[in-house]
Amino acid sequence: MCYQMDKFNEMRIFILNNFETTTNTFDRLHTEDIIDLLYRKGGFLYDTSRTAKDFKSMGIGEYKSSCRIHGKSKAGYIKLKFKTI
Secondary structure, three states: OHHHHHHHHHHHHHHHEEEEOOOOOOOEEEHHHHHHHHHHHHHHOOOHHHHHHHHHHHHEEEEEEEEEOEEEEEEEEEEEEEOOO
């Protein structure tokens, strides 16, 4: 149980340190791209429902069921930026 809680806290800290809410509606990321970033940059395995729940609870970004990026509409976030991109 302790290990799981440590990983959970480590993941939340990673999210808070690497993602930021902006005022620009053109700062966008699809949910699947967020999940990919969490895995590639932080080593965290994440799923779609958990992403929505955690980002909402931390007040990061603004969820949209249809977020258009480069001509593709998928679930994602507006006013959200990955800081190291």
